[in-house]
Amino acid sequence: MSASARVRHADPFPPHWGGRALKLLVVVYALYAASTLDVTWSRFVSGLGNGAVFIARMFPPQTAPDKLQLLYEGTLESLQIAILATFFGVLLSLPLGFLAARNLMPRPVVWVARAFIALCRSLHPVIVAILFVKAVGFGALAGALALVVASLGFISKLFGEAIEEIDMKPVEAARAAGGSFLGVTIMAVLPQVAARFIGFASYQFDSNLRNSTMVGIVGGGGIGAPLFTAYQRFDYDFVLTILITVIALVLATEALTGRLRRLFQ
Amino acid sequence: MTAAATTPPPRWVRFTPLQRLGRFATYLVTVAAVVWSLKTIEIIPEFLYDAPEQTLDLFRRMWPFDWSYYPKAIHAALIETFHIATLGTLLSLVVAVPFAVLGARNVTRVPALNWLANFVFVASRSVNSLIWALLFVAIFGPGALAGTLAIACRSIGFVGKLLSEALEEARPGPVEALTALGAPGPHVLLKGYWPQIEPGFWSVTLLRWDINIRESSVLGLVGAGGIGVALDAALSNLYWDQAGLILAIILVVVLVVEVLTSTLRRRII
Numbered sequence: 001m002s003a004s005a006r007v008r009h010a011d012p013f014p015p016h017w018g019g020r021a022l023k024l025l026v027v028v029y030a031l032y033a034a035s036t037l038d039v040t041w042s043r044f045v046s047g048l049g050n051g052a053v054f055i056a057r058m059f060p061p062q063t064a065p066d067k068l069q070l071l072y073e074g075t076l077e078s079l080q081i082a083i084l085a086t087f088f089g090v091l092l093s094l095p096l097g098f099l100a101a102r103n104l105m106p107r108p109v110v111w112v113a114r115a116f117i118a119l120c121r122s123l124h125p126v127i128v129a130i131l132f133v134k135a136v137g138f139g140a141l142a143g144a145l146a147l148v149v150a151s152l153g154f155i156s157k158l159f160g161e162a163i164e165e166i167d168m169k170p171v172e173a174a175r176a177a178g179g180s181f182l183g184v185t186i187m188a189v190l191p192q193v194a195a196r197f198i199g200f201a202s203y204q205f206d207s208n209l210r211n212s213t214m215v216g217i218v219g220g221g222g223i224g225a226p227l228f229t230a231y232q233r234f235d236y237d238f239v240l241t242i243l244i245t246v247i248a249l250v251l252a253t254e255a256l257t258g259r260l261r262r263l264f265q
Numbered sequence: 266m267t268a269a270a271t272t273p274p275p276r277w278v279r280f281t282p283l284q285r286l287g288r289f290a291t292y293l294v295t296v297a298a299v300v301w302s303l304k305t306i307e308i309i310p311e312f313l314y315d316a317p318e319q320t321l322d323l324f325r326r327m328w329p330f331d332w333s334y335y336p337k338a339i340h341a342a343l344i345e346t347f348h349i350a351t352l353g354t355l356l357s358l359v360v361a362v363p364f365a366v367l368g369a370r371n372v373t374r375v376p377a378l379n380w381l382a383n384f385v386f387v388a389s390r391s392v393n394s395l396i397w398a399l400l401f402v403a404i405f406g407p408g409a410l411a412g413t414l415a416i417a418c419r420s421i422g423f424v425g426k427l428l429s430e431a432l433e434e435a436r437p438g439p440v441e442a443l444t445a446l447g448a449p450g451p452h453v454l455l456k457g458y459w460p461q462i463e464p465g466f467w468s469v470t471l472l473r474w475d476i477n478i479r480e481s482s483v484l485g486l487v488g489a490g491g492i493g494v495a496l497d498a499a500l501s502n503l504y505w506d507q508a509g510l511i512l513a514i515i516l517v518v519v520l521v522v523e524v525l526t527s528t529l530r531r532r533i534i
Binding site: 033036050127135140144218246 | 284287288295298299302303306308309312313319320345348351355391399400404405406408409413479480486487496500512515516519520523
């Protein structure tokens with residue numbers, strides 16, 4: 001990396017051989033992996049034909065009253081799942097986030113809490129929904145519980161990290177003044193993280209809303225079930241109607257939560 | 266949260282009345298939404314009574330795992346999942362980088378192109394990867410190809426948006442120096458911007474790869490290849506001992522990948 005002493009102006013962009021070797025390795029891997037995908041020209045061409053048929057069958061979007069009723073009920077249920085999952089997820093993440101903060105808790109507690117958080121985060125919400133469908137039966141409850149687990153995984157992690165970044169001086173002051181654990185938490189810790197917590201919660205609501213439209217694929221309630229059924233029946237025009245609704249809902253919610261975050265900074 | 270300090274005469278108020286109104290309205294709407302959802306969500310109580318029993322039954326059926334299923338079907342599916350996630354991430358980079366350059370307002374000074382790039386990012390992000398997978402399965406048939414394309418399409422928005430933000434935050438100094446020397450556009454990009462955003466680029470790539478490993482594990486449920494296909498087969502045959510093994514393997518892989526990527530990212534930044 002270092003140029004010899006004679007040269008006054010070292011090469012400002014010295015070659016990084018290790019990095020280059022790594023990039024070459026990635027390219028070789030990509031070629032190998034692509035070869036296992038079984039992509040042939042004929043498959044691509046027939047795919048284009050399928051795609052054209054697929055898109056042609058999507059238009060015009062289905063707007064029959066009975067289908068719209070189905071769409072309305074499913075979307076409403078997705079919304080309910082997202083709201084409840086975010087609410088309970090946030091509620092439970094508060095204590096869990098505290099337990100995962102290294103500056104407030106003893107080490108063993110932190111490790112147990114972090115292991116639990118990692119567990120919640122590691123499975124995709126749709127897979128968690130499969131387990132809850134078995135446990136509590138088909139329907140919105142299974143989907144909501146799955147998303148509570150996902151919310152726990154994300155918010156507690158971020159919340160724990162936010163608590164670790166706080167200024168410890170108010171905490172020490174509150175302790176020196178004889179504050180109880182609860183008093184220290186409420187007066188010295190929470191005010192420092194409350195604004196960020198609201199931000200995390202609103203992000204999680206966006207994410208939960210996206211996923212609440214998907215848990216229906218495995219029986220977790222919401223718009224996912226009508227979507228998947230319509231897809232399997234080749235009712236692609238209804239698929240398009242649902243997709244448009246879902247995307248509009250997600251974008252509208254994102255705009256709304258974005259404004260909220262600005263309001264709460 | 267409306268902490269108003271009541272010290273000396275010119276009374277200092279933290280928020281304007283409008284802000285306070287907005288905050289109050291937010292709390293009100295949140296509570297109303299939760300109450301409404303709780304009251305109207307459809308929960309079948311009969312299913313709830315035997316939930317503990319069903320959960321116990323679930324674990325009893327899962328254990329012991331059917332280890333013989335691993336060499337038969339899981340191993341190949343696991344490798345395929347890895348291919349889907351990695352190839353999808355790489356493919357998304359190929360598309361996302363040019364759009365990121367188009368989307369960065371300080372690099373591309375054409376508002377229409379900025380708008381176009383942002384439109385692509387929003388379109389890509391607002392469609393769930395499972396929905397992308399449904400679309401590509403309909404087009405290219407079931408298999409890993411559909412999964413790879415789905416992962417790629419979903420990642421373009423994520424990677425592209427973060428990259429174009431990184432480009433916009435790049436210091437203008439080196440760029441101006443190169444421009445003043447008369448360097449052509451590509452050189453400015455490669456030597457002025459790229460060294461500044463390279464750590465961020467790899468960090469974003471690794472982060473997305475981590476997410477994609479997780480996401481590609483479910484694509485098989487809609488027929489887009491990977492370990493989800495094996496999971497779907499096990500579930501529809503009610504072979505919970507196989508399903509349990511698959512879940513455990515996904516868990517381990519995801520945890521290992523997360524530790525790996527977070528270690529790498531900490532070294533890069």
